Amino acid sequence: MDPPDEAVPCRLKLPATLESLDPFQDFVRGQIRESRCPQETQFKIQLALEEALVNIAHYAYPPGGAGWIELACRLESGGKRLWVEIRDGGRAFNPFERGKPDMTASLDKRQIGGLGIFLVRQMTEKAEYRRDGDTNVLTLQFGLDAAP
Amino acid sequence: MALHVKVWKQREGYFVVSLNGKLDSQTALECEAKLVPLLDGSAKVVLLDMSLLDYISSMGVRLVLKTRKALEAKQSRLIMSNLQPQIAKVFEIAKALPPQAIFASVAEADRYFDVIQRREIEKQSQAGKLT
Numbered sequence: 001m002d003p004p005d006e007a008v009p010c011r012l013k014l015p016a017t018l019e020s021l022d023p024f025q026d027f028v029r030g031q032i033r034e035s036r037c038p039q040e041t042q043f044k045i046q047l048a049l050e051e052a053l054v055n056i057a058h059y060a061y062p063p064g065g066a067g068w069i070e071l072a073c074r075l076e077s078g079g080k081r082l083w084v085e086i087r088d089g090g091r092a093f094n095p096f097e098r099g100k101p102d103m104t105a106s107l108d109k110r111q112i113g114g115l116g117i118f119l120v121r122q123m124t125e126k127a128e129y130r131r132d133g134d135t136n137v138l139t140l141q142f143g144l145d146a147a148p
Numbered sequence: 149m150a151l152h153v154k155v156w157k158q159r160e161g162y163f164v165v166s167l168n169g170k171l172d173s174q175t176a177l178e179c180e181a182k183l184v185p186l187l188d189g190s191a192k193v194v195l196l197d198m199s200l201l202d203y204i205s206s207m208g209v210r211l212v213l214k215t216r217k218a219l220e221a222k223q224s225r226l227i228m229s230n231l232q233p234q235i236a237k238v239f240e241i242a243k244a245l246p247p248q249a250i251f252a253s254v255a256e257a258d259r260y261f262d263v264i265q266r267r268e269i270e271k272q273s274q275a276g277k278l279t
Contacts, residue, residue: 018173043203043234050205054173115242116206122241 009074016067037144048123051116060090082142094129151175161192168200171208189222199230
C-alpha cells in the first residue's frame with residue numbers, strides 16, 4: 001500500500017553550515033531510494049537542494065551566528081512526487097524576489113547568485129517561498145518519474 | 149564524495165586539467181588552488197576535461213567562468229571537453245542566458261541596465277564636450 005499524501009514528513013534539523021550539506025543530501029537520498037527514480041532526477045534534486053541550502057548557509061544568518069536549517073520531506077502521489085520543505089530562522093529573505101541589488105558587489109558575484117536560484121527553479125516542478133512568523137519557508141516539489 | 153584534480157602539461161603552453169568527482173560549494177576552493185598556477189600567462193590553452201565529473205553546482209560554474217575570465221585577460225583560452233549530459237545541461241542553462249537575464253528579478257535587471265546606460269550617456273556627453 002502507498003502511504004497517503006498526508007503522511008507525516010521526515011524531518012532533520014542541523015546547523016546552517018556547509019558541513020550540513022552532505023547529511024541533508026544523504027537524508028533526502030534515503031527518502032527517495034525506494035522510488036528508484038532515474039539518475040537525471042536524482043541529479044536535479046541534489047542540485048536544487050545544494051543551491052537552496054548554500055544560499056541559506058551563506059546569507060540567512062549573521063557571520064558566525066549559530067543558525068539552523070530544518071529540512072522536511074515526504075513522498076506524495078503514491079511515490080511519484082517528492083515534497084521538500086526547508087526552514088530557517090534567519091532574516092526574512094525571499095530568494096525568488098530579491099530586494100535591492102547590491103551594486104557594490106562584482107558583476108560576476110551577482111550573476112552567479114542569480115544563477116543558483118535560477119537553477120533551483122529549473123530543477124524543480126514548483127519552488128515557493130513564504131514567511132511564517134520568524135521563519136523562512138522554502139517549498140520545493142520534484143516529479144520522480146522519468147524526465148521527458 | 150570529493151573532487152580529484154589532476155593537472156598536466158600536454159604541450160608547451162597547453163595544460164589539461166582532469167576533474168574527477170564533484171565540483172560544488174565544498175570542492176570549488178581546492179580546485180581553484182590547483183588552477184591558479186595556470187593563470188600567469190604561461191598557459192596559452194587550458195583544457196578542463198570533465199569526462200569523470202558527475203556533478204556541478206553554481207559554485208562550480210562560477211569557478212569555470214572566473215578561470216576563463218582570468219585566462220582571457222592574459223590572451224589565453226579555456227576550453228572544456230567530455231561534459232556528461234547533466235553537466236552540459238547546467239552549462240546550457242547558464243550560457244543560454246545573456247548576462248542580463250541571469251539577474252533574479254526584472255527590477256534588478258532594469259536597474260543594472262539603467263546604470264550601464266547612464267554611464268554610456270555620461271561617456272558620450274563628456275566626449276562631446278571635449279570636441
